[in-house]
Amino acid sequence: MTDNMHPQIAGRSASEIADSIRALVERGDLRPGDTLPPVRTLAEQRGVNRNTAVAAYRQLSQAGLVVAGGRAGTRIAPRSAVAQEGFAADSVLRDVGTGNPDATLIPDLSSALARVAGRPVLYGEPVIDRDLQEWAHRWLSSDLAPAEVAVTVTNGAVDAVERLLAQALTRDDAVALETPCFLSAIHTVRLGGYRAVPVPVDDEGMTVAGLQAALDAGVRAIVCTPRAQNPTGVSLSSQRAADLRAVLAQHPYVLIIEDDHFSMLSRRPYHSIIGPAHRRFALVRSVSKFLGPDMCLAVAGTDSRTAERLAMRLSPGTTWVSHLLQRLVHALVTDPDVGELLARASLHYAERNAAFAERLRAHGVACDPGDGLNLWVPMTAPARVASEHLMRRGWLARTGDEFALDGVAQTPHLRVTVHDLPDADADRLAADIAEAARAGR
Structure with a gap:
């Protein structure tokens, strides 16, 4: 962004300034990669306290609209899709990062729906x-x-x-x-x-x-x-x-x-x-x-x-x-029948995750199965490197970085959903995860 665009930013409070910059982005006057004025410059132009300008940029950063680059300045963030749960769209890889429950263990709604329609x-x-x-x-x-x-x-x-x-x-x-x-x-x-x-x-x-x-x-x-x-x-x-x-x-x-x-x-x-x-x-x-x-x-x-x-x-x-x-x-x-199905589902997720954790341990990868639909697998290699290795083997997994508040995980992990994998596929994935950890060291 050139200097003559800086005065277009309006407002006296942090919220007003942030809303003004948001509007400039929505109108296309500010584009991804454009640099915003330094905090001191913005405060002087708007006639506000420096802390007000800092607060405005912080609000925009929290909303994912800007990226603070230190001495490189604050820039409009690139437009990128935010991570979501579910199947990856248009992928030929075997998706083991969905976070989905097993569809065969979800109750059939048809008979109950007929009873409650009134x-x-x-x-x-x-x-x-x-x-x-x-x-x-x-x-x-x-x-x-x-x-x-x-x-x-x-x-x-x-x-x-x-x-x-x-x-x-x-x-x-x-x-x-x-x-x-x-x-x-x-x-x-x-x-x-x-x-x-x-x-x-x-x-x-x-x-x-x-x-x-x-x-x-x-x-x-x-x-x-x-x-x-x-x-x-x-x-x-x-x-x-x-x-x-x-x-x-x-x-x-x-x-x-x-x-x-x-x-x-x-x-x-x-x-x-x-x-x-x-x-x-x-x-x-x-x-x-x-x-x-x-x-x-x-x-x-x-x-x-x-x-x-x-x-x-x-x-x-x-x-x-x-x-x-x-x-x-x-x-x-x-419904007692639904209760029995949920009990089977609970046991299924626990047993399948525990079995996969045991497969990983047999390959030298320590993993606690925990509770839930997924496994949190610690890696000795950077998660992104391990994920790329798995992609070359035909797998699509989630990296731990997606779940970090600052976008950078403190320790490398993969999150995988494996409860629906047949045994042969589970064996192959466990071996590929262990190889990914070794290859990326």
Whole structure:
């Protein structure tokens, strides 16, 4: 960008300046690679404090619109597709990075759908189906320490987290996220204009030191996965959860969001970081992992104040979750035959992942199967190099870098989805991963 374009940037506050630059990008006046004015220059041109200019650039960086290059300046970020879960489009490679459940272990909806189709729901009626609300309240409140729990229904876990953050935060507020982190959480925080503060995850879950550092940095919300953390498969231990609750006891008004996405399929006990006296909390459980990704529904158990604010965003006549979908979910989760199928699915994922981890160990690659749909495989070679090696062998895997908040993982990993591989293919993939690790050293 040339100097004569700098004055086109308008605004007096950080948000106004950031919005002005965003508008210039959307109109095409600023293009990928264009350099923005230095902070000092921008502050002088707009007649604002230097910190205001810094805050504006930080908001744009968090939204992925600019890239800070130190002395090279701040540039408009290149347009690139953000990483998403699911099958890779237009690839001839065997995709082992999908994060998908096994389609053969998703319940058949046809008979339940016929049972729940009833009278139409009209504007002004309650937004939550009564039977689902009663079932969800029992399910959620039995696992939460606070005595009073209100239930809200949303269009999936991502929708729940987005709405929860939006009702509690404003742009540039700090949010604690696990690192490595689930892709949707990274996108939600970035697009909301919030400031992500990374909290490391070890083999017992979110670390105490990391959480304390995030609280010291002024986070107003925390997103935590209590079990089957994606991508690592780690679950909180009882002791770690207790230690985290002790830290959080000094911060009762920080919003805690627990995303228990693997709830009905998990082989690990649920340990919560929400203490009995905590004032702002939400336990979110979606159904996509066991009823199918197209069943976009989640239930959230929250404190009453958070429930009131969520209700303002899910009101009759404007937005609500389809009552037909709510009835269908309730019919499925209370069906004994579906319960048996989910038990088989839970065992299937655990056994297949454990068997693949054993294959890797036989080739000299240490791997803990953890919990969930995927395996988090440590590599001795850079993950990108290992991934390229696997591509030459016909495999498409995800690198750990995609799940890092800063785009660069601290240690190299691959995340693979292997529970649907026949034994012969699993043997070949394990051998190819071990070879990729050796070849890239």
